[in-house]
Amino acid sequence: MNKATNIIIAEHDIGHGTFKTYVSGYIASLILTLTAYLIITHRAFGTVSYLVISVAVLAITQFIVQLYYFLRLGTESNPQWKLLVFGFMFGVVFILVFGSLWIMSNLNYRMTPEQINNYMLKQDGGI
Numbered sequence: 001m002n003k004a005t006n007i008i009i010a011e012h013d014i015g016h017g018t019f020k021t022y023v024s025g026y027i028a029s030l031i032l033t034l035t036a037y038l039i040i041t042h043r044a045f046g047t048v049s050y051l052v053i054s055v056a057v058l059a060i061t062q063f064i065v066q067l068y069y070f071l072r073l074g075t076e077s078n079p080q081w082k083l084l085v086f087g088f089m090f091g092v093v094f095i096l097v098f099g100s101l102w103i104m105s106n107l108n109y110r111m112t113p114e115q116i117n118n119y120m121l122k123q124d125g126g127i
Contacts, residue, residue, distance in 0.1 A: 017070075032062040036059070
């Protein structure tokens with residue numbers, strides 16, 4: 001192969017993982033998922049707050065594994081565009097999740113128990 005072909009191949013391989021990195025990421029994700037499942041099913045910690053904290057830590061760890069191994073965030077030499085897109089995506093997800101929780105909480109606060117019962121009966125087809 002000549003020099004031009006080597007440059008094209010080198011440019012094409014930038015940002016792509018190898019089979020080894022994908023398998024490592026898959027195994028790490030599988031271990032984290034199974035760990036969270038086993039913690040919940042066997043109630044490894046006594047209280048609910050410890051369960052929630054441990055699952056949240058495992059979820060954040062799996063999030064980082066997904067970013068590193070599959071999205072290849074942080075492995076390239078110039079990650080500004082990927083970080084910008086990631087930041088925008090994180091902002092949109094934040095607004096969707098916490099906005100939905102805020103709306104549901106506000107609706108729950110403003111409805112009386114009688115309104116809630118009437119609504120539930122109408123949804124069941126009871127009225």
